[in-house]
Amino acid sequence: MQPPPDSLAEFRVVTNNMSAEYGRSGGATINVAYKSGTNRLSGAAWEFSRDTSMNAEGFFKSATGKPELKRDQYGYVFGGPIVRNRAFFFTDFEGFRQDREVVAITTIPTNPQRQGILGVDIRNPQTGVVYPAGTTIPMTAFARRVLSELPVTTSEGTTNNYRVLQLFENATDKVSGKVDVTI
Numbered sequence: 001m002q003p004p005p006d007s008l009a010e011f012r013v014v015t016n017n018m019s020a021e022y023g024r025s026g027g028a029t030i031n032v033a034y035k036s037g038t039n040r041l042s043g044a045a046w047e048f049s050r051d052t053s054m055n056a057e058g059f060f061k062s063a064t065g066k067p068e069l070k071r072d073q074y075g076y077v078f079g080g081p082i083v084r085n086r087a088f089f090f091t092d093f094e095g096f097r098q099d100r101e102v103v104a105i106t107t108i109p110t111n112p113q114r115q116g117i118l119g120v121d122i123r124n125p126q127t128g129v130v131y132p133a134g135t136t137i138p139m140t141a142f143a144r145r146v147l148s149e150l151p152v153t154t155s156e157g158t159t160n161n162y163r164v165l166q167l168f169e170n171a172t173d174k175v176s177g178k179v180d181v182t183i
Contacts, residue, residue: 010033047074050072090178091178102166103166116137
């Protein structure tokens with residue numbers, strides 16, 4: 001869990017020689033203590049926004065322009081008394097919205113390869129028949145169907161010949177609250 005920084009009263013990093021209460025883990029354990037309400041109402045609000053127009057162009061720039069990045073992170077913390085000097089509340093909220101395009105480069109079969117024409121000699125492991133480079137190898141109907149439904153290459157060559165912008169969307173909301181009572 002990643003609480004909003006404004007909702008933390010303190011944090012402690014335990015890096016080695018941990019007691020049994022922390023279990024077993026490689027690396028550090030981070031303990032956080034949430035803020036508590038006080039006898040007066042107090043709070044804060046924030047927003048962090050980022051847009052594609054503020055981004056630099058990357059090395060693998062797409063033909064359609066800069067990859068999209070829209071990021072909006074916002075929230076609040078609020079606390080105060082329920083009963084003076086006896087009971088207090090504290091709550092926080094954080095919203096996160098991000099639409100991000102990432103350039104992905106991969107290798108897919110070329111048109112001749114989809115027809116079963118390969119640039120190297122192929123040997124059938126079951127029969128031992130060798131198909132010389134540039135000749136059509138036999139394929140099942142299923143293999144032809146799968147190969148025919150692949151997208152068309154976006155560049156020449158047999159490797160790294162397909163480039164696409166992948167869109168990743170993230171919409172996350174986090175809310176927490178606590179009540180402290182002194183008896």
